[in-house]
Amino acid sequence: MAIWFTRSKNIAHYLNLKRYVGVSAGIVLLNHTSLNSSLQSSTIPLSRDNRRTPPAATCFGSSATLFSLRRFESTEAEKRLYDYEDEYQALDFPGGKVAFTSEMQFISESAEKRVPCYRVLDDHGQLVMGSSFEQVSKEAAVKMYGNMVTLQIMDTIFYEAQRQGRISFYVTSLGEEAINIASAAALTADDIILPQYREPGILLWRGFTLQEFANQCFGNEADYGKGRQMPIHYGSRKHNFFTISSPIATQLPQAVGAAYSLKMDKKDACVVTYFGDGGSSEGDFHASLNFAAVMEAPVIFICRNNGWAISTPILEQFRSDGVVVKGQAYGIRSIRVDGNDALAVYSAVHTAREMAISEQRPILVEALTYRVGHHSTSDDSTKYRPADEIEYWKMARNPVNRFRKWVEKNGWWSDKDESELRSNVRKQVEVGKLFICLLNPFSSGQLSKFSLTCYTSMQLLQAIQVAEKMEKPPLVDLFTDVYDLPPSNLLEQERLLKETIKRHPQDYPSDVPV
Amino acid sequence: MLGILRQKVSFGGSHISIVEQSFLRIRPAVNASRGYTSAAKEMTVRDALNSALDEEMSADPKVFLMGEEVGEYQGAYKISKGLLDKYGPERVVDTPITEAGFTGIGVGAAYYGLRPVIEFMTFNFSMQAIDHIINSAAKSNYMSAGQISVPIVFRGPNGAAAGVGAQHSQCYAAWYAACPGLKVLSPYSSEDARGLLKAAIRDPDPVVFLENELLYGESFPVAAEVLDSSFCLPIGKAKIEREGKDVTITAFSKMVGYALKAAEILANEGISAEVINLRSIRPMDKATINASVRKTNRLVTVEEGFPQHGVGAEICTSVIEESFEYLDAAVERIAGADVPMPYAANLERMAVPQIEDIVRAAKRTCYRSVPKAATA
Numbered sequence: 001m002a003i004w005f006t007r008s009k010n011i012a013h014y015l016n017l018k019r020y021v022g023v024s025a026g027i028v029l030l031n032h033t034s035l036n037s038s039l040q041s042s043t044i045p046l047s048r049d050n051r052r053t054p055p056a057a058t059c060f061g062s063s064a065t066l067f068s069l070r071r072f073e074s075t076e077a078e079k080r081l082y083d084y085e086d087e088y089q090a091l092d093f094p095g096g097k098v099a100f101t102s103e104m105q106f107i108s109e110s111a112e113k114r115v116p117c118y119r120v121l122d123d124h125g126q127l128v129m130g131s132s133f134e135q136v137s138k139e140a141a142v143k144m145y146g147n148m149v150t151l152q153i154m155d156t157i158f159y160e161a162q163r164q165g166r167i168s169f170y171v172t173s174l175g176e177e178a179i180n181i182a183s184a185a186a187l188t189a190d191d192i193i194l195p196q197y198r199e200p201g202i203l204l205w206r207g208f209t210l211q212e213f214a215n216q217c218f219g220n221e222a223d224y225g226k227g228r229q230m231p232i233h234y235g236s237r238k239h240n241f242f243t244i245s246s247p248i249a250t251q252l253p254q255a256v257g258a259a260y261s262l263k264m265d266k267k268d269a270c271v272v273t274y275f276g277d278g279g280s281s282e283g284d285f286h287a288s289l290n291f292a293a294v295m296e297a298p299v300i301f302i303c304r305n306n307g308w309a310i311s312t313p314i315l316e317q318f319r320s321d322g323v324v325v326k327g328q329a330y331g332i333r334s335i336r337v338d339g340n341d342a343l344a345v346y347s348a349v350h351t352a353r354e355m356a357i358s359e360q361r362p363i364l365v366e367a368l369t370y371r372v373g374h375h376s377t378s379d380d381s382t383k384y385r386p387a388d389e390i391e392y393w394k395m396a397r398n399p400v401n402r403f404r405k406w407v408e409k410n411g412w413w414s415d416k417d418e419s420e421l422r423s424n425v426r427k428q429v430e431v432g433k434l435f436i437c438l439l440n441p442f443s444s445g446q447l448s449k450f451s452l453t454c455y456t457s458m459q460l461l462q463a464i465q466v467a468e469k470m471e472k473p474p475l476v477d478l479f480t481d482v483y484d485l486p487p488s489n490l491l492e493q494e495r496l497l498k499e500t501i502k503r504h505p506q507d508y509p510s511d512v513p514v
Numbered sequence: 515m516l517g518i519l520r521q522k523v524s525f526g527g528s529h530i531s532i533v534e535q536s537f538l539r540i541r542p543a544v545n546a547s548r549g550y551t552s553a554a555k556e557m558t559v560r561d562a563l564n565s566a567l568d569e570e571m572s573a574d575p576k577v578f579l580m581g582e583e584v585g586e587y588q589g590a591y592k593i594s595k596g597l598l599d600k601y602g603p604e605r606v607v608d609t610p611i612t613e614a615g616f617t618g619i620g621v622g623a624a625y626y627g628l629r630p631v632i633e634f635m636t637f638n639f640s641m642q643a644i645d646h647i648i649n650s651a652a653k654s655n656y657m658s659a660g661q662i663s664v665p666i667v668f669r670g671p672n673g674a675a676a677g678v679g680a681q682h683s684q685c686y687a688a689w690y691a692a693c694p695g696l697k698v699l700s701p702y703s704s705e706d707a708r709g710l711l712k713a714a715i716r717d718p719d720p721v722v723f724l725e726n727e728l729l730y731g732e733s734f735p736v737a738a739e740v741l742d743s744s745f746c747l748p749i750g751k752a753k754i755e756r757e758g759k760d761v762t763i764t765a766f767s768k769m770v771g772y773a774l775k776a777a778e779i780l781a782n783e784g785i786s787a788e789v790i791n792l793r794s795i796r797p798m799d800k801a802t803i804n805a806s807v808r809k810t811n812r813l814v815t816v817e818e819g820f821p822q823h824g825v826g827a828e829i830c831t832s833v834i835e836e837s838f839e840y841l842d843a844a845v846e847r848i849a850g851a852d853v854p855m856p857y858a859a860n861l862e863r864m865a866v867p868q869i870e871d872i873v874r875a876a877k878r879t880c881y882r883s884v885p886k887a888a889t890a
Contacts, residue, residue, distance in 0.1 A: 192626070226659035235658050242625060243658040247649050253615050254650065257622025257630075264604060264628070287615025294610065295619075481660045482694050484718040487750075487797050 114321050117368055118348060119338035123397070125405025127343075134186075134347040138412045143205075144185050144342060145407050146452065148177040148400045151201045153456045154210065155373065158217060161464055162231075162377045167217045169231045173198045175372030178342040178399035179304055181205055183272070183367075186349035190269035192258055193241045194251040197232060198304060199274050206239040210460050214467035221513070226481070227473040249275055249282035252301065256288045256362075259297035263360060270298040270356040272349075278309025280323045289330040292362035300352050301332075301364045304339065306371035311384040327364035339367030340399035343406065370397065474513040475501075554735040562704035562736070563593045563725065566711040567631065569743045571601055574629060577715055578605040580616055581633030581670075590635050591671065591730055617643035617668070621650045624666040624720075631715060634670035637686045637724065651720040652695030667714045672700070672724035673767060673818045674866050680854035685819030687766065690722040691796040691828075697749055698795040700724040702770040704734040706793055709747030717749060724795075726767045752799035754806070758788035761812040761876045764803055764829055766792040769816045769867065776872035785880055795825060800832045807833050811842040812879040816872055821849035843879040848872055 090097035120131040136144070155172040162170040173180055180201025187193075193202055200213065212224070216234050219227035224236060225243065235243025245251060255273035262269060279285060280303060292299050303323040307314055320326060327334030333355065337348040345367060352363040370393040374381045381390065407413045475497065479490045486494075501508045508514075557565075571577045578601075583590045585598040585608040598606040609616040613634065620630040634640045640647065647668060654662045673685040691698045697719055701707040707725070714721040739745060755770060756777050765773040770791045777787040788806050792798065807813050813833055815826030826847040833845060851865040 194622070224659060224661065225657065228659060229657050233657070235661060237658075237661040243654070243662060245650060245654075245657070247645055250618060250646060250650055253618025253646070254622030254625060257619035257624070258626040259622075260619065261623045261626035261628045283612075283614050284618055287610075287612040288618065290610060291612070291615050291619060295607075477659075481656045481658075483697070484655070484663065489797065 110321055115324050115336045117336045117338050118344050119341045120344045121341045121402055121406050125402045133343055134350045136346060140185060141407050142412055144181050145404055147181045147204050149452050150456050151177050151180060151204055152400060153453055154460055157460045166468060167231050169377055171197055171232045171376045172373035175370050175393060176304055178345055179339045179367045179369060182342040182345035183302060183349045186346045187272060187353060192271045194255040194273040195244055196275050197244050203234055203239060203241050210463040214463040218467040220467055220470035221473045222470060226477040249279040249284040252284050252288035255299050256292045256297050259299035260295055263298055268357060270300060270353055272300045274302045277305040277314060277317055281317060289332055293331040296360050297362055298356040298360050299362045300356050303366045305366055306369045308371050310375040322366055324366040332362050332364050334364035336366045339369030340397055342399060342403040472512045554737060556733045557704040557736045558731055558733050559704050559707045560593060560730040562707035563711055564595055566708045570712055570715040577629045579631045580607040580609060580620055582609055582635055584633050613639050613643040617646040620666055621646050624664045625662050629665045631667045636682055637670050637672040638682050638684055648693050652693050656695060663718050664720045665718045667721045667723055669723035671727035673726055674855060675727040679857045683855035687724055687795050688819055688824045697721045700766040700795055702767055702791050705736050705740045708740055709745055712746045713749050729768055750794045750797040750799060752793055752802045753791045755791045756789040758786035760786045760810055761814060761879050762788050762806040762810045763814045764790045764792060765816040769818055772869050773816055773872055776869045779873050780876055785876060787876055803829060804833060804836045807837050808840045811840055814846040814875045814879060816848045816867060818850050818866060821852055824849050846875040846879055848875050
């Protein structure tokens, strides 16, 4: 039976069965019969009798019928017969040639194996044997570690400040420090960043001070945003970091547009844009990936797949193998990387940048990680996920600790550094109040971490105090920047408002300059 | 015409004293359109837009056009005819079908420093991209405290065409004009089209430029100054198309033509109507409108769009706030019917203002003796 099947199949190929419409139609009708019987009754109307006839005889019978059919084909069909020895012929369609197959096969909804995840450091900070990665200098590694710790502390303290009612809102990046800092470290200052809202680490890396962060959160007169936006909506032209915009994924097509402009300028720089797993559901995501590929724009799409979009887990967000597989669907080179492995993220983004600029193409990087904190201060994630899951990722899969272990193993973070920091901290502690209550929740008892923590905490608390006391932006900033030049109606309204304030000064807040 | 376009201008760069330039240019243009000189050239609105785009792209290499069918197809309405051949695919970009996509890309390009002109096949499709227009383009300069400027132009046909049904006929003037941060322009004649599009492209703020499909083919006389490559109209100034003393009729885009025809009919009946072509919906030239109403004491606003929260509502309120004592009659609003645009020709005709509606409204403000027609 099996041999017969093979022979008949070969004959079918040789005779180019698919070409004969009647045959194809015959096959299509037989939706519940096996391929065997379909070949048997190719041009003969299906009837129960056909299936009972001896297979061999029917097969030859049908092929005879087919041969006779061929005589009535056009000359084009005749010509094709000469190709019959070539099994993999191509069909010409708009969009290029495609090989065809007469085996009806649906592409499975999921690949047999999930796309593997690139990682270089194991859970204990040990370099995996035989791994390929971009070398990081001692200077860079220490700066990266320091920044990751600073980011962690900054998040913790600002979160507390919101809970105390000192700022109205905050979004932490806890658990995603490696993505933030390592990706920023792999880029240059000329690369343009279009962030979502969970990437303050990039600004930190580029030199945004704790004071500048605090100023934006408090919306005071030193805020570069002139007090116009909610907290965490940082933006800095001089750091090439576009002001954060709340609607999800709108930055993606905008990044492609900026990349297109960079391309026209022929600059040695690219655009890097970030989004989450939830953001990949937005229409803008699909339009921008498609467009970036068509326009050959030098843009890196970095997806922080942290498992949660507020309360929506991955399974309810999409049914594909994460976000990385979507890249190929749009013709974009993609990689999946362990987002909690700073070294892997650094290597992947560094290489992606080189490819994006030298080949003028978009790249998709999916960084797998976990959102340790709540979505924002308006969220309590224990309501929709188990507390021990959060605890596990916070402690056992901590990216900061993992990187620290590697840095220490290299001998780049030593006792000497610890003691220096320790004495610094001691001075601070003797002079001022003790802020032990703000101990970093990730502390595993190591003194170096503690010292760095305290030092940064002191700085941050001071920054918050300064920011809080600072005056708010002046009244004129209510009306400027709506347009390039203020229009007459707004100038008039400003004038009227100032007059009203002059008349009723007791009704006007004292900490807002006129 | 090419010879006129290549005339050197003694006024130098395009950015100095636009108001001054236009002051010197509008007067002669007005005279020309009154037919004082038989040497006035005729130009279709389509050619006016095409030449404006051509000249601005030639003058500034940062200007580029993006939209569906703008390149190979020469533009869905042939507005961008010849531009692909002249400037190449980098500056005339044919896009996949994604308004959200190419609008977002345009905004991103503007963030970086290019000056995109985004074409929507009709403004009805702009709704698929409206988040980028409002939340990104309009608000970015303010939200970033001046760090991100968005010198972008969104243009395309707006309002009703002929027999295209509800999803292709809505007027978006009121929607966009409500949003601070945007400028909204709507030309009527070829002079308007040329001058306002040039002004829009040169403007550092995001501009929504509402054209009209039925006007593309209409021809208007244009003075020689209009054909000059540095010609520009000021944003925020309305034009008095026809002076009068009995009633003020305000209109924009296609309705200006209707209002002018209505004014002719009214003139035969002894009513002298002043027709104001708004040109700029945001910022609106409330000064000109109020000055006119203070002269005539009566107001009729005309628009194609839906009546509730429309452009006419804003004009009426402005006049009541500023010139209440000058009104001798209640203000009248003529707008499209409060229904999605029907397709059948007879129904469509009833859903859009007609010249007779404008005449009747003007008469009502003058006599107050003609009963109002039944309204929805």
